[in-house]
Amino acid sequence: MSVHKEVKRITTHILQEMKQRGEKIAMLTAYDYSMATIVDDAGIDVILVGDSASNVMAGHETTLPITLDQMIYHASSVVRAINRALVVVDLPFGSYQGNSKEALNSAIRIMKESGAHAVKLEGGLEIAESVSRILAAGIPVMGHLGLTPQSIYKFGTYTVRAKEEAEAFKLREDAAKLQDLGCFSVVLEKIPAKLAKEVSENLTIPTIGIGAGQHCDGQVLVIHDMLGINKGFRPRFLRQYASLYDVMNGAIQNYIKDVKANDFPSEKEQY
Ligand SMILES: Nc1nc(=O)c2c([nH]1)NC[C@@H]1CN(c3ccc(C(=O)N[C@@H](CCC(=O)O)C(=O)O)cc3)CN21
Ligand SMILES: CC(C)C(=O)C(=O)O
Numbered sequence: 001m002s003v004h005k006e007v008k009r010i011t012t013h014i015l016q017e018m019k020q021r022g023e024k025i026a027m028l029t030a031y032d033y034s035m036a037t038i039v040d041d042a043g044i045d046v047i048l049v050g051d052s053a054s055n056v057m058a059g060h061e062t063t064l065p066i067t068l069d070q071m072i073y074h075a076s077s078v079v080r081a082i083n084r085a086l087v088v089v090d091l092p093f094g095s096y097q098g099n100s101k102e103a104l105n106s107a108i109r110i111m112k113e114s115g116a117h118a119v120k121l122e123g124g125l126e127i128a129e130s131v132s133r134i135l136a137a138g139i140p141v142m143g144h145l146g147l148t149p150q151s152i153y154k155f156g157t158y159t160v161r162a163k164e165e166a167e168a169f170k171l172r173e174d175a176a177k178l179q180d181l182g183c184f185s186v187v188l189e190k191i192p193a194k195l196a197k198e199v200s201e202n203l204t205i206p207t208i209g210i211g212a213g214q215h216c217d218g219q220v221l222v223i224h225d226m227l228g229i230n231k232g233f234r235p236r237f238l239r240q241y242a243s244l245y246d247v248m249n250g251a252i253q254n255y256i257k258d259v260k261a262n263d264f265p266s267e268k269e270q271y
């Protein structure tokens with residue numbers, strides 16, 4: 001701590017206190033140094049290095065193809081940019097399911113090689129052993145329930161989850177289990193607002209919603225979606241705060257025009 005600005009870094013304990021005093025938690029994704037700099041400087045509480053990088057950064061159809069090495073590359077770029085935010089990294093598909101030893105190794109690699117502060121895993125009871133083992137190593141874990149994109153082929157669609165009581169019952173059980181194991185927070189994705197409210201009230205750890213209504217203890221969005229860089233993706237839960245696709249497209253077209261017209265560079269822009 002020398003030349004850097006004095007900032008109080010966000011910790012998992014601070015997130016817990018925020019829930020207790022009713023202060024909402026703001027979380028966004030980032031996958032690279034430049035974007036993470038902007039997001040952290042703006043004052044975000046939590047940055048998620050999401051496996052949505054598979055869609056947004058790499059152009060894949062699903063989150064399944066992204067690898068642990070690729071997640072570590074994105075996470076280490078983000079960590080170099082931040083002064084304040086807590087950095088959480090998704091464990092990618094195939095790096096933790098069904099093998100708690102491998103789950104622990106994957107989480108350790110992320111912490112060691114990227115410098116991130118926590119990991120996120122999709123699922124409840126079925127991954128309890130992996131979650132316990134990672135927690136036992138002193139690595140903070142965020143849960144993720146509801147729409148879990150790594151199991152998209154089990155469900156077949158991205159429709160709202162836990163509308164029926166059987167699925168809602170399992171979600172309540174999973175959320176309680178994750179809290180009992182020692183998770184510091186849980187993401188609730190695309191579930192009815194009423195169910196998210198109930199879960200948020202029953203848990204002492206903060207819930208972070210995406211398409212889960214206004215009663216969650218915090219909210220998360222994919223940065224490219226909320227900035228309007230990603231034009232095609234417009235689900236009901238998304239609020240678009242800018243239209244950066246149009247801004248960037250316009251700037252690029254102006255540059256092309258100037259180059260073609262020999263208007264760039266000018267005398268002032270050369271040596
Ligand atoms: N760019 C991006 N944003 C995200 O929020 C995101 C990703 N990628 N990749 C990983 C997961 C997948 N997520 C998703 C994917 C689809 C919908 C969704 O609502 N899709 C359709 C509706 C599908 C249906 O109802 O059958 C939509 O309205 O766009 C929501 C969250 C959230 N995550
Ligand atoms: C949508 C959020 C919760 C996520 O898991 C991701 O961006 O990968």
Ligand SMILES: [Mg+2]
Pocket residue numbers: 050051052063090
């Ligand atoms: Mg994810």
